[in-house]
Amino acid sequence: MTHQPSGEDSLIARYFKPLATDPGAFGLVDDAAIIPADGDDLVVNTDAIVEGVHYLPDDPPDTIARKALRVNLSDLAAKGAVPAGFVLTLALRQKDEAWLSAFARGLGEDAAAFGCPLLGGDTVSTPGPVMISITAWGRVPKGRMVHRFGARPGDRVWVTGTIGDAMLGLAVSKGGPAAAALAGDPAARDMLIGRYRVPQPRHLLAVPVREFATASMDVSDGLAGDLSKLCAASRVSADIALSQVPISSAAAKLVTAGYHQLEGLISGGDDYEIVCTVPAARCAAFCAAAGAAGVAVTDIGVIVEGPDVPRFLDEQGRPVVLKQRSYSHF
Amino acid sequence: MTHQPSGEDSLIARYFKPLATDPGAFGLVDDAAIIPADGDDLVVNTDAIVEGVHYLPDDPPDTIARKALRVNLSDLAAKGAVPAGFVLTLALRQKDEAWLSAFARGLGEDAAAFGCPLLGGDTVSTPGPVMISITAWGRVPKGRMVHRFGARPGDRVWVTGTIGDAMLGLAVSKGGPAAAALAGDPAARDMLIGRYRVPQPRHLLAVPVREFATASMDVSDGLAGDLSKLCAASRVSADIALSQVPISSAAAKLVTAGYHQLEGLISGGDDYEIVCTVPAARCAAFCAAAGAAGVAVTDIGVIVEGPDVPRFLDEQGRPVVLKQRSYSHF
Known part of the structure; x- marks a missing residue:
């Protein structure tokens, strides 16, 4: 044989x-x-x-x-x-x-x-x-991995892409009110489901992150919770402008239609974007490098001193109460 | 917060x-x-x-x-x-x-x-x-990983430890005739179950393998099938003396009592021993190095030319027919 x-x-x-x-x-x-x-x-x-x-x-x-x-x-x-x-x-x-x-x-x-x-x-x-x-x-290069720790007060907080699409895509996939709200907009529906099924890793930002970021992590369990982890590791806090958090037009449509609250989008999972902190003086260069790499980045707030979880502020500068900050398996 | x-x-x-x-x-x-x-x-x-x-x-x-x-x-x-x-x-x-x-x-x-x-x-x-x-x-060290390929005709085939204990341990764990056959011998029973639950990796043999073996792999899906894979990768065959395959006294007891056939032990899974091939001229040195490392090794046969699966020979030199050579998940 x-x-x-x-x-x-x-x-x-x-x-x-x-x-x-x-x-x-x-x-x-x-x-x-x-x-x-x-x-x-x-x-x-x-x-x-x-x-x-x-x-x-x-x-x-x-x-x-x-x-x-x-x-x-x-x-x-x-x-x-x-x-x-x-x-x-x-x-x-x-x-x-x-x-x-x-x-x-x-x-x-x-x-x-x-x-x-x-x-x-x-x-x-x-x-x-x-x-x-x-x-x-x-x-x-030796010793150059970017950590969760390293963020310093005054650093700006940047996030790639858009936040909340994947959790909405999951909701739409399961049918129900979210699917009904987008019944007349198949392109938006397909975009959101696509974001849930096939995340877009921001690999093209790896070198700019290494070059400019003081701390960095990927957003996989919700922006609010993941930024909390970065702040905890760095022993700092952050003030984030909720209205600056980048959302897609499809997500905006669902928020405007009252289907979903904006603050819910920052505690959902599966974004697979990057949140990182960059010293204020280096932000212009970081932004240029991200642009050259073809990755959209948005400045959403600032690192501050203190032991608290990051605050998400409304347009009047008042902290928004978040029911839940992240997805947890247990 | x-x-x-x-x-x-x-x-x-x-x-x-x-x-x-x-x-x-x-x-x-x-x-x-x-x-x-x-x-x-x-x-x-x-x-x-x-x-x-x-x-x-x-x-x-x-x-x-x-x-x-x-x-x-x-x-x-x-x-x-x-x-x-x-x-x-x-x-x-x-x-x-x-x-x-x-x-x-x-x-x-x-x-x-x-x-x-x-x-x-x-x-x-x-x-x-x-x-x-x-x-x-x-x-x-760079370039020194030992592969499945590399065995040459004339190389001796070595195996560590004993073969078949784990499959018997699983059978005993599940009760039935195997457990009954060892009812009076709790030490043998515990040894076999222990071999199923907690394999003993032969990490102490890593350096002698690197030093002396022309080909090597671990035995996890049955000696017969795994040696076949090594031979296939090396484009050789092997003649193995079934009576030389090392078995424990507990396994020998079950074989002698007619509970299990010797040839079944070489096609069961979960041994986590090493099978390797060593040029005949280097076997004494390999054996000494294994002894110094405290790992029992047994010479079970020889690599031969040809495209066939390894033959397991009885004491009269006749090939034994194996119903199944290895455990496969699919």
Whole structure:
């Protein structure tokens, strides 16, 4: 009898070997991969997504793969790191060829687009929901990772893109009043659902973040809660102008129609934007570098002294009471 | 309001922050960790374990944590790599303090014992079975990772420890005839169950493997199937003396009592031993190095030319027919 791969090995060979083009991956025929460091620091991040928790069971498989990778790339970008590679753990209920084929296609396209090759992985069976866990690496010059700590009073607070689209996209996906409010505007509806399914990591901002930010993190569990974490790590507070928080026109439409309150958008999850702090004197240069990188950034407030959570101020400068600041799994 | 951690953050702070003693972990207050490479190659491996698939729901939580880490350390050892650190993804149904406390204790003890610090992680909720995914790194001098490929005709085939204990331990855990056969021998019963629950990674053999082996991998899905993979990657075959495959006295007792066939032991999973190939002229030195490291190794056969799967020969030199060669998830 000649060598015959097992079901698991043939699954890996068929769907994932074509993605493992990096020399360190050894075509996935080995048990481990090599990451040559070449003098840089390797920044490592791990994030998992679970069916029914982070994505909907009927979401297109290629978007699930993209989201699983992109939530990790978002963290790397916020740390100032340029993607270098990833490993994948895939827990599946069964071997569904159509699902796997679309999943691997999406994953491969994103790995190529973001310059982040698959280096290895593990495929296991589970009786429960599908889970995709990815560990990704990026490179920074030695000692140059940007932390949550480091923000100083007077630094301006910047955020990329728009906030709240993904939580609205999830609400729209589930139907109900949000979907009804956008029934006449399929473009807005599709944009919001797209933002939930396929986040846009701000990888192009990695180098400007490294160059200009005193502290940085990605916004994944709600802007209010995540900025609180950055402030706690930096032992500072912040005053944020709620009206300056960037929202999309689709989100604005739902807020104006009374479907959703503006303050709710800053405590929802899944934005995958970057919040970072930049000394006032360097903001013009940061803004120019972000513009050159093609990433929209908005100045939303200022770091202040004190032990309190950041205040979100209305147009009269009064703090807005937030019922909840972030999404938590427990 | 001063900073209050979310449920998820307090879970991480309470149970896992004490384990994150490595400077690159930044006390788990950041979104990412740093792995300084210092000129070595970093070998990366990822393996997940799922409740009900890789361990039993009632297994002690500290043993589940140890197994999750050790299955990765086993791979690193087989590649000739010395542990450097790991990240953890933990998918939980609920926040069970007693379970988490015991889990974190076991994980911390093993991280310290094996010199493999926790660098970061992600904790997510799942409605399904608990899943623990670990990605671990080790170091090898540049270009020195030991591969599955590289075995040459004439090389001797070596295996560490004993084979088949874990599959028998699982059978005994589940009760039935295996448990009945060992009813009078609680020490044998406990040894086998212990081998299923808490594998012993052969990390002490990493340097001898790097020094002497032409090819190497860990035995996790059955010796017969895993050796087949090594032979396929090396484009060789092997002749193995079935009677030379090392088995424990507890396993021998079950085989002698007719409970289990010897050839079944070489296709069961969860051994977490190392199978490697060593040129005949270097076997004495390899054996001495293994002895100095305190790891039992056994010569079970020889690499031969040809495209066929390895043959397991009985005492008359006749190939034994194997119904199944390995455990596969799909």
